[in-house]
Amino acid sequence: MTLIDCFHRCVTTILISTMLMSGCADSMYSMPHFGSSSPAASTQTQPAVGQADPRLKQSDEAQFFSRSGWTACAGGAVVGVIGCQLLSHNDKAKCMLASALVLCGVAMGTNYYLDQRRSQYSNTEQRLDAMIADVREDNRKLQNLTQTARTVMAEDKQQLTKLKKDIAANKVEKSKAQQQIAEIDANTKYLKDTLVDLKAREKQWREVASSERASGARVDTLDAEINRMQQQIASLESEINELYQQRSAIHLG
Numbered sequence: 067m068t069l070i071d072c073f074h075r076c077v078t079t080i081l082i083s084t085m086l087m088s089g090c091a092d093s094m095y096s097m098p099h100f101g102s103s104s105p106a107a108s109t110q111t112q113p114a115v116g117q118a119d120p121r122l123k124q125s126d127e128a129q130f131f132s133r134s135g136w137t138a139c140a141g142g143a144v145v146g147v148i149g150c151q152l153l154s155h156n157d158k159a160k161c162m163l164a165s166a167l168v169l170c171g172v173a174m175g176t177n178y179y180l181d182q183r184r185s186q187y188s189n190t191e192q193r194l195d196a197m198i199a200d201v202r203e204d205n206r207k208l209q210n211l212t213q214t215a216r217t218v219m220a221e222d223k224q225q226l227t228k229l230k231k232d233i234a235a236n237k238v239e240k241s242k243a244q245q246q247i248a249e250i251d252a253n254t255k256y257l258k259d260t261l262v263d264l265k266a267r268e269k270q271w272r273e274v275a276s277s278e279r280a281s282g283a284r285v286d287t288l289d290a291e292i293n294r295m296q297q298q299i300a301s302l303e304s305e306i307n308e309l310y311q312q313r314s315a316i317h318l319g
Contacts, residue, residue: 118256119218176273201291208298219309222250226312257306264299
């Protein structure tokens with residue numbers, strides 16, 4: 067069986083499986099395959115030692131932005147492998163490889179998003195309106211994520227301020243302080259990783275706007291929304307760096 071034959075037999079099964087796995091929380095035309103709502107997001111629990119605060123990890127917005135890039139690609143590849151295993155043919159290895167590549171392209175590329183929007187809207191103005199709405203929704207999610215991050219970081223800064231005073235007064239409980247520091251470090255790492263995802267998201271939107279601009283469309287409003295995303299990301303990054311600097315000044319000895 068040829069690779070093309072495998073495509074024909076695999077892709078339908080794979081795409082159906084992907085749609086079932088992705089759920090209905092996001093539009094099928096959303097910038098590609100990011101997460102769904104978490105029922106545990108509203109439940110506040112204490113973080114495990116050395117683990118990031120659950121308010122960060124379990125929020126709908128954090129999951130939305132983190133399930134991108136290689137994560138989405140890996141998920142697509144798994145679905146592809148499963149799809150091939152469900153089919154009875156003699157060249158499963160080629161099918162699995164081909165399917166993984168197909169799903170990675172869907173999950174990671176902006177071309178898929180552009181193709182879907184252009185097939186849905188032949189009218190340029192309507193298509194741009196839909197894209198602008200998508201970026202605005204991303205900005206809304208990013209604003210919520212930032213608010214949650216600020217709440218957690220404010221508490222971390224208070225802990226660091228108190229810890230610094232306790233160290234100066236020689237009243238620090240070392241084991242408790244080590245636990246607090248481990249949790250703050252986990253929060254900081256999680257937020258820095260989130261920044262990487264956010265910047266990748268912004269880059270995807272820049273590519274979308276560039277492609278539309280190259281086709282002759284006026285993308286001023288789209289650019290403005292992407293710039294607002296960039297400003298939110300820059301502001302969050304600055305606040306994360308402030309927390310990191312405050313943490314770096316703490317030495318338990």
